[in-house]
Amino acid sequence: MPMQSPRHIYLQMKSLEDAREVFFGRFSFDQHLQSETIPAREAAGRVTAEPVFARFSCPSYHAAAMDGIAVRANTTFGTTVDRPKQLRIGEDAFYINTGQIMPEGTDAVIMIEHVVIVNEESVQIESAAYPWQYVRRVGEDIVATELILPQNHLITPYEIGALLNGGVFDVKVKQKPRVVIIPTGSELVAQQDLTASAPPPGRIVESNSAILGALIRACGGEYVPHPIVPDIFEEILDTVRRAAAGDAHIVVVSAGSSAGSEDYTAGVIAQLGEVLVHGVTIMPGKPTVLGIIDNKPVIGNPGYTVSAIMAFEKFVQPLICRMLGIREPQRPVLSVRTARKMASKLGIEEFVRVKLGRVKDTIVASALPRGAGSVTTLTEADGIIRIPHHVEGIKAGELAEAELLKDLKDIENTLVIVGSHDNTLDILANQMRVRDSRFGVSSSNVGSLGGLMALRNGYCHASGSHLLDTDTGTYNISYIKQYLPDVRVNLVNLVLRQQGLIVSGGNPKGIRGIQDLARDDITFINRQAGSGTRVLLDYKLMERGIKPESIRGYRQEEFTHMSVAVSVLSGAADTGLGIYAAAKALDLDFVPIITEQYDLVIPEAFLEDEKIKLMLEIIRSEPFKALVHQLGGYDTSKTGSIIASL
Numbered sequence: 342m343p344m345q346s347p348r349h350i351y352l353q354m355k356s357l358e359d360a361r362e363v364f365f366g367r368f369s370f371d372q373h374l375q376s377e378t379i380p381a382r383e384a385a386g387r388v389t390a391e392p393v394f395a396r397f398s399c400p401s402y403h404a405a406a407m408d409g410i411a412v413r414a415n416t417t418f419g420t421t422v423d424r425p426k427q428l429r430i431g432e433d434a435f436y437i438n439t440g441q442i443m444p445e446g447t448d449a450v451i452m453i454e455h456v457v458i459v460n461e462e463s464v465q466i467e468s469a470a471y472p473w474q475y476v477r478r479v480g481e482d483i484v485a486t487e488l489i490l491p492q493n494h495l496i497t498p499y500e501i502g503a504l505l506n507g508g509v510f511d512v513k514v515k516q517k518p519r520v521v522i523i524p525t526g527s528e529l530v531a532q533q534d535l536t537a538s539a540p541p542p543g544r545i546v547e548s549n550s551a552i553l554g555a556l557i558r559a560c561g562g563e564y565v566p567h568p569i570v571p572d573i574f575e576e577i578l579d580t581v582r583r584a585a586a587g588d589a590h591i592v593v594v595s596a597g598s599s600a601g602s603e604d605y606t607a608g609v610i611a612q613l614g615e616v617l618v619h620g621v622t623i624m625p626g627k628p629t630v631l632g633i634i635d636n637k638p639v640i641g642n643p644g645y646t647v648s649a650i651m652a653f654e655k656f657v658q659p660l661i662c663r664m665l666g667i668r669e670p671q672r673p674v675l676s677v678r679t680a681r682k683m684a685s686k687l688g689i690e691e692f693v694r695v696k697l698g699r700v701k702d703t704i705v706a707s708a709l710p711r712g713a714g715s716v717t718t719l720t721e722a723d724g725i726i727r728i729p730h731h732v733e734g735i736k737a738g739e740l741a742e743a744e745l746l747k748d749l750k751d752i753e754n755t756l757v758i759v760g761s762h763d764n765t766l767d768i769l770a771n772q773m774r775v776r777d778s779r780f781g782v783s784s785s786n787v788g789s790l791g792g793l794m795a796l797r798n799g800y801c802h803a804s805g806s807h808l809l810d811t812d813t814g815t816y817n818i819s820y821i822k823q824y825l826p827d828v829r830v831n832l833v834n835l836v837l838r839q840q841g842l843i844v845s846g847g848n849p850k851g852i853r854g855i856q857d858l859a860r861d862d863i864t865f866i867n868r869q870a871g872s873g874t875r876v877l878l879d880y881k882l883m884e885r886g887i888k889p890e891s892i893r894g895y896r897q898e899e900f901t902h903m904s905v906a907v908s909v910l911s912g913a914a915d916t917g918l919g920i921y922a923a924a925k926a927l928d929l930d931f932v933p934i935i936t937e938q939y940d941l942v943i944p945e946a947f948l949e950d951e952k953i954k955l956m957l958e959i960i961r962s963e964p965f966k967a968l969v970h971q972l973g974g975y976d977t978s979k980t981g982s983i984i985a986s987l
Contacts, residue, residue, distance in 0.1 A: 353619065353620070354619075354620035354621060354622050354627070355618050355620070355621060355622065356621070356622050356690065356730065357621055357622070357623050357655060357690055360618045360621045360629075360631060360656075361655070361656070361659070363617050363618055363631070364617055364618060364631040364638070364656065365659065365660070365663065367617060367633055367638075368633075368636075368638060368660075368663075370663040370664060370666070374390075374515045374516045374518065374590070374664055374665070375515075375516045376390035376391070376513050376514065376515055376516065377390075377513070377514060377516055378511050378512070378513050378514075379511065379512065379514055380510065380511055380512075381501055381504040381505055381509055381510055381511060381512045382501060382505070384496045384501060384504065384512050384514060385496055385497060385498045385500075385501055386495070386496065386561065387495075387496050387512075387514035387515070387517075387561075388493060388494065388495055388496070388514055388515045388561065388665045388666065388667055389490050389491065389492050389493065389494045389496065389512065389513070389514060389515070390492065390513045390514050390515045391492050391513050392488055392490070392491050392492050393488070393489045393490040393504065393509055393512055393513075394486055394487065394488055394489065394507075394509075395483045395484065395485050395486060395487045395488075395489055395507030395508060395509065396485065396507060396508030396509060397485045397507065397508040398479055398480035398483060398484050398485045399480070399481075399482045399483040399506040399507060399508075400477050400478075400479060400480075400481065400482065401479060402442050402443075402479060403442065403443040403448075403476055403477070403478055403479055404440055404441065404442060404443065404476070404477045405437045405438065405439055405440065405441050405442075405443060405450050405475065405476065405477075406439060406450065406475045406476055406477050407439055407450050407452050407453075407475040408437070408438050408439055408452070408453050409436075409437065409450045409451050409452045409453040409454075409455070409456060409475070410428070410430075410434040410435060410436055410437065410450065410451050410453070410456055410464060411434070411435045411437045411443050411444050411447040411449070411450055412428065412433065412434050412435075412447055412449050412450075412451060412470055413433075413446060413447055413448060413449070414448050414449040414469075414470045414471055414472040414473075414474065415472075416428070416433055417449070417451075417466060417468075417469040417470045418469050419469065420466055420467065420468055420469045421467065421468065421469075422467045422468070425457075425465050425466065425467045426465065426466055427459060427463050427464070427465050428463060428464055428465075428466065429462060429463050430461070430462055430463060430464065434451075434464055435447065437450060443476060448472050448473055448476065449470035449471065449472060449473060449474040449475065449476060450470075450474060450475035450476055451466055451470050451474070451475075452475065455467070455468065482506060483503065483506055483507045485507075485508075487507070489503050489504060489507050489509065490503075490504070492666075493665070493666035493667060494667075495561070495665075495667050496512070496514070515665055515666075517561060517562055517563040518561070518562045518563065518590040518591060518660070518661045518664045518665065519562070519563045519565050519588060519589045519590050519591070520557045520562050520563065520564060520565060520589065520590065520591040520592075520593060520657065520661070521565040521566075521567055521584045521587070521589040521591070521592055521593065522549075522550045522553050522554060522557075522564065522565070522566060522567060522593050522595055523567045523570060523577075523580055523581065523584060523592070523593065523594050523595060524547050524549060524550050524567065524568075524569045524570065524595045524596060525569070525570045525571075525572065525577055525594060525595060525596050525605070525606075526547075526569070526571070526572060526596045526644065527571040527572045527573075528543060528544055528545055529544070529545060529546075529547040529569045529596070530544045530545065530546060530547065530569075531546075531547055531568070531569060532546055532547070532548070532551075547569055548646065548716075549595050549596065549642070549644070549646055549649045550566060550567075550595060552646065552649070552650065552716075553593065553595070553642070553649065553650075553653055553657075554566065556650070556653055556654075556657075556658070557657070557661070560658050560661050560662065560670070561661055561662070561665055561667070562591075562661045565589055567580070567584070572605070574605045574608065574609070577594070577605050577606070577609050578605075578609050578612060578613070581594060581609050581610070581613060581634070581639065582613055582634075585613065585614070585634040585635050585637050585639065586635065589637070590637065590664060591637065591638050591639075591640070591657065591660055591661070592634070592637060592638070592639045592640070593639075593640045593642050593653075593657060594606045594609070594630075594639065594640070594641050594642065595642045595644065595649065596642070596643070596644030596649075606630050606641030607619050607630050607632075607641060610630065610632035610633075610634060610639055610641065611632075613634045613635075614632055614633050614634030614635065614639065615632055615633050615634075616630065616631075616632045617631045617632055617633060618630065618631040618632075619631075621652075621655075622688060622689050622690055622730055623651065623655070623689065623690045623691070623692065624686075624689050624690070624691045624692070624711075625643070625645065625647045625648035625651045625692065625711075626643060626648045626651035626652045626655065626692075627643070627648070627689070628641075628643040628648065629641065629642065629643060629648075629652040629655075629656065631656060638660055640652065640656055640657055642657075645712075646715075646716040647694075647712070647715060647716060647718060647719060650716075650719065651692060658670075672744040672745055672746070673744070673745045673749070674742050674743065674744055674745070675697075675704060675724070675742070675743050675745055675749065676704070676740055676741075676742060676743075677695075677697060677703075677704040677705065677706040677724070677726070677740070677741055677742075677743045678703050678704065678705055678706065678738060678739070678740055678741075678800070679705075679706050679708075679726075679735050679736070679737055679738065679739055679741055680705050680706060680707045680737065680759065680785065680795055680798075680800040680801070681707065681708060681737050681787065681791075682734060682735070682736055682737045683708050683726065683728060683734050683735045684733065684734040685728040685732065685733060685734040685735075686733070687730070687731070687732075687733055688730050689730055690727065690728065690729060690730040691711075691727070691728040692725050692726075692727055692728075693708050693709075693711065693725065693726045693727075693728060694708070694709045694711070694718045694719060694721075694722035694724075694725055695707060695708050695709060695722060695723065695724050695725065695726055695743060696709060696721065696722065696723055696755075696757075696783040696784075696785060697723035697724050697743065697745075697747075697752045697755065697783070698723075698752060698753075698755035698756070698757035698783045698801075698802075699752065699753045699755070700757055700799055700800060700801060700802060701799060703799065703800075704743075704752065704753075705757060705800045705801065706724065706726060706741065706743055707757075707759065707783065707785035707787075707800075708726075709721060709722055710900075719746075722746055723743075723745070723746055723747045723751075723752050723755070723783070724743035724744055724745050724746055724747070724752075725743065725744045725746065726741045726742070726743050726744075727742070727744070737798075738798065750779075751781060754779050754780050754781065754952065755780070755781045755782065755783045755952075756773065756780060756781070756782045756783070756802055756803070756952040756953070756956060757783045757785075757800070757801040757802050757803075758782060758783065758784045758785070758801060758802065758803045758804065758805060758941070759784075759785045759787055759791065759792045759795040759796075759800060759801040759804055759805075760785075760786075760787065760788070760789055760791065760792020760793070760795070760801075760803075760804035760805035760806055760942075761786070761788060761789040761792060761805040761806055761807055761872060761873050761874075761939070762784075762786040762805070762900065762901040762902055762903075763805055763835065763836070763838070763902070763920070763939055764902065764903070764920070764922045764923065764926070764972055765835060765836055765922075765939075765969050765972065765975065766782070766784045766805065767784075768965065768968045768969060768972075769782060769956065769959065769960065769965070770782035770784065772959045772964075772965055772968070773952075773955060773956065773959065776955060776958075776959060777955055780951070780952050780955060782956075784805075785801075786900045786901050787871070787900075788868070788869055788870070788871035788872035788873070788875070788900075789804075789805070789806040789807055789808045789817075789820075789871065789872060789873040789876070790808070790820070790824070790871035790872075791871050791872075792804030792805055792806055792942070793806065793820060793821065793824045793825060793942065794824065796825060796828065796830075796942060796944060797824060797825055797828065802943070802944075802947050802950065802952065802953060803941045803942060803943045803944075803947070803953070803956075804941070804942040805835070805939065805940075805941060805942075806820070806873060806939075806940055806941075806942050807873035807874075807877075807937050807938060807939045807940065808820045808873050808876055809873065809876055809877055809880060809937065811880045816937065816938040816940065817832055817938070817940050817942065817984075818832065818984075818985055818987065821942060821987050822987065825942075825987075828944055829944065829945040829946075829986075829987065830942050830943060830944050830945060830986075830987050831942075831943050831945060831948065831983055831985075831986050831987075832940050832941075832942055832943075832983065832984040832985040832986075832987065833940060833941045833943060833957065833960075833981065833982070833983055833984065834938060834939075834940050834941075834979040834980055834981065834982050834984050835939050835940060835941050835960060835980060836939050836969060836975045836976065836977060836980055837936055837937070837938055837939070837975065837976035837977075837978065837979060838920050838921070838922070838936070838937060838939055838974055838975050838976070839920060839921040839931075839933050839935075839936055839974040839975075840874065840877060840918065840919070840920055840921075840933075840934050840935050840936075840937050841918070841919075841920075841921060841924075841931050841932045841933040841934040841935075842854070842855075842857075842916045842917070842918060842931070842932040842934065843905060843906050843909050843916060843917050843918075843919045843923060843924045843929050843930075843931060844909065844915065844916045844924075844929065844930045844931070844932060845909060845910075845912075845915070845929060845930065846928060846929060846930055847930065848930045848932070850862065850863060850915050850916075852915070852916050852932055853932060854932065854934070855878075855881045855882065855885060855887070855934065856885055856887070857916075858882075858887065858892045858916070859887050859891045859892060861893070862915075863892075863893065863915050863916065864893050864894045864913075864914050864915045864916075865892050865893060865894035865895060865897075865914060865915070865916060865917060866894055866897055866898075866899055866905050866908040866909070866913065866914035866916075866917035867894065867895055867896065867897060867898050867899070867917065867918075868898060868899060868900070868905065868917075868918065868919075869898045869899070869900055870898070872900075873937075873939075874902075874918050874919065877918070877934075877935065877937065878918050881934070894914055897914070899917070902919040902920045902922070902923035903923050903926065903927075905917035905918070905919040905923065906919060906923040906924055906926065906927045906929060907927065909927075909929055910927050910929060916932075918934070920974055921933070921973055921974025922972040922973050922974045922975065924974075925972065925973040925974065926972070931974075936976065938979075938984075940984060945986075957981065960980055960981045961980070961981030965980075966980055
C-alpha cells in the first residue's frame with residue numbers, strides 16, 4: 342500500500358511577516374555562492390563576486406575634445422578681438438580632430454569655428470585659451486586602480502562600458518542561484534505532449550513551471566526544469582530527496598501544498614527535513630509550505646497560478662536576492678481611490694489585483710476578479726492593493742496604496758470605462774493600442790447601473806449601458822436623467838446587439854424562449870443585479886407572469902456574457918441570458934429574444950480629452966465596424982452616432 346499523507350488543516354498558519362522571519366532566519370546568507378569568471382561583455386545582469394578595480398586609466402593620454410587647433414595656452418594670453426594674434430602651423434598651433442592625442446607640449450584646444458585661416462602656414466585667433474580647454478586629460482573618466490564596481494553589485498549594461506574602458510575584459514561574478522521546479526499532479530500534462538487540440542477533460546496544461554522559470558531568470562537565478570511527477574507520495578518523496586541532494590540551491594515543489602489529502606509536500610518535507618511554516622495568512626498564496634532539507638530551503642508552492650506567483654514573490658525571489666547579496670526589487674507605490682468596495686476577511690492579508698486609470702485629478706482603482714487560478718487578472722492588472730489582515734476590506738471611494746505593475750505614464754493614459762460588459766470593448770481596447778500606442782483601455786464590468794454610479798462619483802471617463810425603460814421602450818435616457826441629473830453627458834451608440842438565451846450545442850433541452858425558464862428540468866445562470874441584462878430578464882418575466890423564485894438558478898450570478906456562456910458550456914447551467922457574440926465565441930447555440938441598444942455614456946467634460954476623441958474616431962471607423970461584424974450578432978448602423986445630449 343502506498344503511504345498516505347495526512348490531511349492538513351492549517352491550524353497554525355503564520356502571518357506573512359512571521360513566515361518570512363522564521364524562514365529566512367534559518368539560513369546564513371553570508372555563505373557566498375561560488376564565483377565564475379566571464380567576459381565583461383556578457384556581464385549585464387550578473388552580480389560581482391569581488392570588487393572590480395581599473396587596470397588602466399581612461400583616457401590613457403591627453404585627447405582633444407573638439408576639432409580645432411592644439412596650442413600652448415600661455416602663448417595665447419592677452420589675445421582679444423582688438424588684439425588678435427597669429428600662430429604658425431606646426432610650431433605654435435597644430436590642427437587636431439576630436440579624440441586625437443594632443444601634440445607634446447600643448448595643453449589647450451581652440452575650436453575650429455574660432456580660428457581664422459590666414460594662409461597655409463598661419464592662423465589667427467581673437468581670444469585667449471585657458472589651460473586644458475577642450476582637452477580630455479589622462480584619467481578624466483577612470484584612473485588606474487580606481488574602484489569601478491563594488492562587491493555584490495548588479496551589473497547594468499551601462500557599466501559594461503566602464504569595465505572595458507578601465508581595462509577589465511573579464512569579471513568575476515557570483516554563480517546564479519539554481520532553483521529546481523518540481524511540478525506535481527496527476528492531472529497535469531506537459532505542453533510538448535499536446536497536439537493542436539485542447540487537453541482532454543480532467544487534464545490541464547502545466548504552465549506554472551514556465552512562469553516561475555521566467556521569474557527566476559528575471560531576478561538573477563538559474564531555472565532548473567524537472568518533469569511532471571504524479572500524485573504518488575513515494576515518487577514525490579524520492580524526487581525531492583534527489584533534488585535536495587543535488588546541486589540546486591533552492592527546491593520548489595509546485596502544486597502540492599494545499600490542505601487536500603493528496604497534497605503531499607508538507608509530509609515529504611517533514612519526512613526528509615523540517616516543516617517551518619505550513620500555511621500563510623495571505624490571499625492568494627495561503628497554502629504555501631516553507632521548509633528545510635539538508636540545510637537547503639524547500640518551498641511548497643500553491644498550484645493555482647496567481648497563488649504560485651504570489652508565493653514566489655514573497656519567498657523565492659527574496660531568497661535569490663539574499664543569496665546574491667542584492668536588495669529585493671521594490672515596486673513604486675501610488676495613492677489611489679477605490680471605485681467599488683473591496684471586501685476582505687479578517688485575519689487574512691489580501692493582495693487585490695486592480696485596473697488603474699487617471700480620471701481628472703484622481704487615480705481610480707477597479708478590482709479585477711480574485712480567483713487564484715486566473716492568471717489573466719495579473720496580465721490585465723496595473724497594480725496590487727494590499728488589504729491588511731486587521732480590516733474587513735476597503736470602502737468605495739477610500740484612498741489606498743497600490744503597488745504599480747505598469748508604468749505610471751501608461752496608467753495616466755488609460756481610458757477608464759465602467760459599466761455593462763460587451764465583447765466589442767475588447768476590440769476597442771486593441772484598436773486604441775494599434776492607432777496610438779500611448780493609450781489603453783481599462784474596462785470594469787459592474788453592470789449598467791454600477792457604471793452610471795461610477796460616472797456620478799467621478800470614477801470613470803465613460804460608462805457602457807443598455808438599460809431598457811419598460812414604459813417607453815427606449816434605452817438609457819430615463820436612467821441617466823434619474824441617476825445623473827447634474828452631469829451633462831452625450832449618449833453615443835456603440836452597437837445594436839442580439840440578446841437571447843445561450844444554450845448548449847444542438848439545444849438538447851429544446852429551449853424556445855423565456856417561458857421555458859420556469860421548467861423544472863432547466864437550470865438557469867443569471868447576470869448580477871443592476872446589469873442591463875438583469876433588467877431585461879426581469880421585465881420579460883413580468884410580462885409573462887413568471888415569478889423569479891420559480892426559476893432554478895435565478896440567484897446564481899455572473900458578471901459578464903462570456904462567463905454566462907462558459908457556465909452553459911461547462912454544464913453548470915442549461916441556459917443564461919446573454920449576447921449572440923458570446924454564444925458564437927464558444928460554439929454554443931442561441932435563441933434570440935430581442936435586439937437591444939448598447940451605448941456609451943460620456944460626460945461632456947471629457948469630450949475634448951485626447952483619449953475620448955481617439956475612441957470616438959475609432960468606433961466611427963469602417964475597420965472597427967468590420968471587426969465587430971466578425972463577432973456576430975451586431976448591427977453597426979448607428980455605431981458612433983450621438984443618441985442624445987442630456
